[in-house]
Amino acid sequence: MEACAEKEKVPVFFERKSSLEKALFIGAAAGLLISFYLIFIWSPIEKTMGLVQKIFYIHVASASTAFIAFFIVFVFSLLFIIKRKRIFDTYAKVSAEIGLVLTTIVLTTGPIWAKSSWNTWWAWEPRLTTTLILWFIYMAYFMIRQMDGVWEKKARLAAVFGMIGFIDVPIVFFSIRWWQSKFHPIVFGAGPSQQGGGVDERMLVTLLVTIFAVLLLYGYLLLKGVALEGMKITLNHRKEKIRERLIQ
Amino acid sequence: MTYLVVAYSIVWLIMFGYIYSLGKKQTKLLKEIEFLKEMENEH
Numbered sequence: 001m002e003a004c005a006e007k008e009k010v011p012v013f014f015e016r017k018s019s020l021e022k023a024l025f026i027g028a029a030a031g032l033l034i035s036f037y038l039i040f041i042w043s044p045i046e047k048t049m050g051l052v053q054k055i056f057y058i059h060v061a062s063a064s065t066a067f068i069a070f071f072i073v074f075v076f077s078l079l080f081i082i083k084r085k086r087i088f089d090t091y092a093k094v095s096a097e098i099g100l101v102l103t104t105i106v107l108t109t110g111p112i113w114a115k116s117s118w119n120t121w122w123a124w125e126p127r128l129t130t131t132l133i134l135w136f137i138y139m140a141y142f143m144i145r146q147m148d149g150v151w152e153k154k155a156r157l158a159a160v161f162g163m164i165g166f167i168d169v170p171i172v173f174f175s176i177r178w179w180q181s182k183f184h185p186i187v188f189g190a191g192p193s194q195q196g197g198g199v200d201e202r203m204l205v206t207l208l209v210t211i212f213a214v215l216l217l218y219g220y221l222l223l224k225g226v227a228l229e230g231m232k233i234t235l236n237h238r239k240e241k242i243r244e245r246l247i248q
Numbered sequence: 249m250t251y252l253v254v255a256y257s258i259v260w261l262i263m264f265g266y267i268y269s270l271g272k273k274q275t276k277l278l279k280e281i282e283f284l285k286e287m288e289n290e291h
Contacts (some may be wrong), residue, residue: 116251231277238284
């Protein structure tokens, strides 16, 4: 019954105005502007692929941030299972939502780049297939949350699913290093059939700045999303109070 | 060049679409909270 009491409370954290949220927004906006300058003006044009290679920066930055977002889902899902506090479930839910948005970006920019470089929109090779599976896993995560029933039961089920789903993240990363991949190149390190060539110094700086900017955006969206969920809980709390008063 | 423009346009579209949806959600929730506050004061 304690869990039910928890459901009725409005967590204090939700009601706190965050100056960190503002700082993250400004940082993300500035970071993205700088990264776009670096991508389109400062970084060199790749010799073989030409201009289209510039998709690489946002593609990799979105993928890396999505991986971090799903790691956060894993951590907060675990915390929710242990502590049963709604705030942990909220963080997991919002992080999964942002992770899914970023994976959608990866899955749309990837095929566009593939069409230009490999002359095909899609290939059922390890990296692409495991990324698509990742996308479906977290779509299913939200379908669980849309089911009928008590939120706590759904949250518990989603938490278990979110933790198991995270197993696919290292699989996506290592897929091209474990299995032969005809198309997807290894940039850093080595795989069974290829050796990563690394990147030009300016390209590396551009990539790191873009990853940092997308990370800041993720941080902002996470705090914003959690604040909105908090508002929703506050609203339901007020509705419940009014309902009780009307019944009396 | 076309592929590059299309790719970045989609990125921006998805990002802005998501941020816009959060903004709309916030406006709707704030309106509802205000309405409920007024209701609480009236009763």
